[in-house]
Amino acid sequence: MMAFSLDTLVRENIRTMEKYASARDEFSGTAAIFLDANENSAGSATRKKMNRYPDPLQQRLRKKIAVNKAVDPVDKVFLGNGSDEAIDLLVRAFCEPGRDSLMIMPPTYGMYRVCAAVNDVNVLQVPLRDDFSLDTEKIISQASKHRPKLIFICSPNNPSGNLFDTKDIEKILSGTESLVLVDEAYIDFSDAVSWNQRIDAFPNLVVIQTFSKAWGMAGLRLGMAFAAPGIIEIMNKIKYPYNVSDLTAEAALKALKDGSRKQRIVRKVKKERAWLTERLRELPAVEKVFPTDANFFLLRVNNAKAVYRYLRSEGIVVRDRSGQMHCGNCLRITVGTRRENRILLKKLNAYSGERNP
Ligand SMILES: Cc1ncc(COP(=O)(O)O)c(C=O)c1O
Incomplete structure (x- = not known):
């Protein structure tokens, strides 16, 4: 294990700054009357009462998530x-604009690069091998040479x-x-x-998860990061004080209470994924279905742009990834419902080359 020092990794101004102390940070007991946060004591303009600010540190929800996870x-x-907030906060906390760099392994999620660009942070790229595996030796040698603050x-x-x-990943x-x-x-x-x-074993590990995918709550906007307390403290220090609303916390608490619902929808997606894999493989328009551990597929077709346009004209939107590294002629397609998947298969089956090139 290499020496890891959080204090030397974090930006100096972040390490030394005072965090914003909100009214709710400064007083944490119980009281009969709260006149400390300039809230509207007359009520809310909605039927649901939401005139009070939420808990800045989301203690109740974090406790439930800590147990659940x-x-x-x-x-x-x-x-x-x-989880985009967690990604952005980590870039802002650790990377000095105009000076530091972070490392990504293309093809990968686009927000890492966007956050780097917004913050004027240099992007080091160590592409995946063409079988989409990590080029571990190169990642380690490039990291020791260029010392990126973050590796995604x-x-x-x-x-x-x-x-x-x-x-x-261990290496x-x-x-x-x-x-x-x-x-x-x-x-x-x-x-x-x-x-x-494994966060106790690796002081330099941050794990990011979300309610947007398996929990089926993308509209809620709730992401999670798990790491050693020193790292979490830095993230909480620089976040907006009330970054998770009461409505969000309430909906997440409800979802956590009935975990069986999440399990059911995940099982459903996995079953649909297996069903779809078999059928996609049989289609003449599909050259390759890459194995997947997610709720989407990468497909290689003979002309990704033409198939994309064709599906679009048939009312089906997929993601054209053909411009990405190792993704020539590839489309990314999310697993839909059985009805949606049947329509997709039918349309792909009927595809016979571009009609209006
Ligand atoms: C790999 C990855 N990370 C993070 C996110 C962002 O998720 P969230 O909705 O939690 O911001 C996405 C969304 O597509 C993703 O694909």
Whole structure:
């Protein structure tokens, strides 16, 4: 294991700054009358009462999530407005604009690069091998040469759909001094154990998850990060004070209470994925269906742009990924409902080349 020092990794101004102390941070007991936060004491303009600010540290929800995810105690859990907030906060906390860099392994999720660009952070790229596996030795040697503050590993990877090898991720975690972010947005569609069970073993590990995919709550905007308390403290220090609304917390608490519902919808998606895989493989227009651990497929067709346009004209929107590394002529298609999938298959089956080139 390489030496890892959070204090030298975090930006100096972030390390030394005072956090904004909201009214609710400063007083945490019970009282009869709250006149400290300039809320509207007359009520709300909605039927549902929401005139009070939410708990800035989301103690109740974080506790439930810590239990649900078997990550205890609560100070190893961060909650944000989607996992995109966690990604952005980590870039802002650790990467000095105009000076530092972060590392990505293309093809991968586009927001890492966008957050880097917004924050004027240099992007080091170590492409996946053409079988979409991690080029571990190169990642470690490039990291030791260029010292990126953050290394993003998306597993299962978007858009290729595959989980990365455990040994490869272990080697990267112990072979670098960077913070390693394992983005597990799609983990619950795979059979893998989350890396959040290893945060005590790896002080440089941050695991990111979301309510947007397996929980089926993308409209809610709730993301999670799991890491050592020192890292979570930094994230909480620089987030907007009230980044998770009461409505969000309430809906998430409800979903957590009845976990069987989530299990049911995940099972349904996995079953549909298996059904769809078989049928996609039989289609003449499809050259390859890449194996997936997520709720989408990467497909190789003979002309991705033409098939994309054709499906679009038939009212079906998929994602053209043909411009991405190793994704020549590839489309990314989300697993739909049985009805949607039947229509997709029917349309793809009827496809016989571009009609109006
Ligand atoms: C790999 C990956 N990470 C994170 C996200 C963002 O998720 P959220 O809705 O939690 O912001 C996505 C969304 O598509 C994703 O594919």
